[in-house]
Amino acid sequence: MTFLPHAPVLELTEVTRSYQSGNRKRTVLRGISYAFEPGRMYAVIGPSGSGKTTLLSLASGLDSPSTGTVRFRGKDVAELGLGRYRNRHAATVFQSLNLLTYMTAVQNITSAMEITGVQRGNKNQRAVELLDLLGVDAADHNRRTLKLSGGQQQRVAIARALACEVDILFADEPTGSLDHETAGGIISVFRKLAHDEGKCVVVVTHSREVADASDEVLQLKRGKLSAR
Numbered sequence: 669m670t671f672l673p674h675a676p677v678l679e680l681t682e683v684t685r686s687y688q689s690g691n692r693k694r695t696v697l698r699g700i701s702y703a704f705e706p707g708r709m710y711a712v713i714g715p716s717g718s719g720k721t722t723l724l725s726l727a728s729g730l731d732s733p734s735t736g737t738v739r740f741r742g743k744d745v746a747e748l749g750l751g752r753y754r755n756r757h758a759a760t761v762f763q764s765l766n767l768l769t770y771m772t773a774v775q776n777i778t779s780a781m782e783i784t785g786v787q788r789g790n791k792n793q794r795a796v797e798l799l800d801l802l803g804v805d806a807a808d809h810n811r812r813t814l815k816l817s818g819g820q821q822q823r824v825a826i827a828r829a830l831a832c833e834v835d836i837l838f839a840d841e842p843t844g845s846l847d848h849e850t851a852g853g854i855i856s857v858f859r860k861l862a863h864d865e866g867k868c869v870v871v872v873t874h875s876r877e878v879a880d881a882s883d884e885v886l887q888l889k890r891g892k893l894s895a896r
């Protein structure tokens with residue numbers, strides 16, 4: 669199958685999400701439509717409680733919209749199967765990273781490949797390639813991730829997310845706990861993944877630096893998404 673270079677990789681159409689609390693319904697997202705392209709980095713910004721994480725959950729297949737559709741390369745992710753979409757096409761780096769800290773950087777990646785059923789002969793070699801791509805020092809590849817710095821851990825978590833050769837990478841506040849310089853390194857990684865590797869990178873952030881480094885800045889306000 670061939671794809672047009674600028675055909676959207678991810679499309680949200682009239683997406684809404686409401687939460688029921690007792691007998692009250694609260695609508696967080698109100699009819700959001702947007703098309704995300706490969707090879708671009710997007711920042712999603714907005715005040716606390718505006719629904720950024722909710723939007724990320726729907727776009728990444730962790731949750732389903734109340735109404736509307738989320739499509740990956742034209743196919744409704746509900747039909748594709750949310751588990752399959754998450755394993756094969758769209759990975760998320762969470763704020764908590766969720767690394768297995770008693771395992772090495774390489775083991776974190778190879779075990780993710782095992783769990784998601786990646787068909788690859790030499791998983792170790794692929795893990796090393798990914799860690800190199802993300803700028804993790806060779807000396808750190810076989811260290812337990814518990815022993816790595818916050819910035820290095822973040823890189824390992826991103827490498828693990830990419831282990832399944834996904835097309836879309838989501839990240840929730842990836843620079844929130846990093847100092848300025850380390851955050852700059854992570855921002856460069858995201859830009860490289862979008863511009864050199866053709867990934868669609870979507871970052872939820874409060875950081876001005878991340879927003880400034882992105883190709884598109886999308887603002888969530890009162891349940892609506894607008895390009896800034």
Ligand SMILES: Nc1ncnc2c1ncn2[C@@H]1O[C@H](COP(=O)(O)OP(=O)(O)OP(=O)(O)O)[C@@H](O)[C@H]1O
Binds near residue numbers: 688696716719721722
């Ligand atoms: N599972 C849930 N059940 C009920 N309400 C929820 C649930 N998840 C989120 N909400 C509500 O939806 C609103 C948006 O939350 P969300 O976490 O998406 O915002 P956010 O923009 O990511 O906030 P922050 O920047 O503080 O992380 C909040 O009022 C929150 O309380």
